[in-house]
Amino acid sequence: MNDPIQMILYFAAIILVIWAQTKVKGVYEHYSRVQSEKHITGAQVARRILDSHGLHHVEVQMSQNGVLSDHFDPRTNVVNLSPKVYNEDSIASVAVAAHEVGHAIQFAENYSFIGIRNKLLPVAIVSGNLGWFVIIIGLISNIMPIFYLGLAMLAMIALFQLVTLPVEFDASGRALAILRNDGYLSEDEGADAKSMLRAAALTYVAALLATLMQILRLVLMSQRGSRRR
Numbered sequence: 001m002n003d004p005i006q007m008i009l010y011f012a013a014i015i016l017v018i019w020a021q022t023k024v025k026g027v028y029e030h031y032s033r034v035q036s037e038k039h040i041t042g043a044q045v046a047r048r049i050l051d052s053h054g055l056h057h058v059e060v061q062m063s064q065n066g067v068l069s070d071h072f073d074p075r076t077n078v079v080n081l082s083p084k085v086y087n088e089d090s091i092a093s094v095a096v097a098a099h100e101v102g103h104a105i106q107f108a109e110n111y112s113f114i115g116i117r118n119k120l121l122p123v124a125i126v127s128g129n130l131g132w133f134v135i136i137i138g139l140i141s142n143i144m145p146i147f148y149l150g151l152a153m154l155a156m157i158a159l160f161q162l163v164t165l166p167v168e169f170d171a172s173g174r175a176l177a178i179l180r181n182d183g184y185l186s187e188d189e190g191a192d193a194k195s196m197l198r199a200a201a202l203t204y205v206a207a208l209l210a211t212l213m214q215i216l217r218l219v220l221m222s223q224r225g226s227r228r229r
């Protein structure tokens, strides 16, 4: 990797992802210290929004995973909230809880991008586990079809990350509308919640850009290799 452009792409991809993750952690820390005026916890918000949308069968549980591990599991119909989000009444807790419920509503309404995302999920998981391994095998053995297979797997990851974006933005959009319209948050608090969720969405954008940079780097690498031969 002595080509400077390849090197820049490699490190830019890593720095971008670390920057986005640091940023969302910082914003989360900030808004987890700002109490909501209604003093309502993430768990309470989640339960009330689910009930008001007729989703009584969807459970809200406290997971023992770390910060920002919150997620909705469509297989078990459980909104999993990390301990702080579940128990605390901060703007961050309320925003994250409502966002995860947004995913539950998407599933209930068969939101189009959720369907596409779920179809891509198994391929994305296999590609995520094996993609880089296949690429390295291709590079070491110098068998280009193997290398291109690995590259195609990375492209599948990028496609999955791309389809994830509208899903995430839509969940946040739904969450913010509900939080404001149903009086969970005031106008000002709604703006804070928006900042919180926007920072969270940034990590998904960064992940996609990082994958695209890695793909570009590998394409450049393969062209350089073929020129040498």
Ligand SMILES: [Zn+2]
Residues within 6 Å of the ligand: 099, 100, 103, 168, 171
């Ligand atoms: Zn989400």
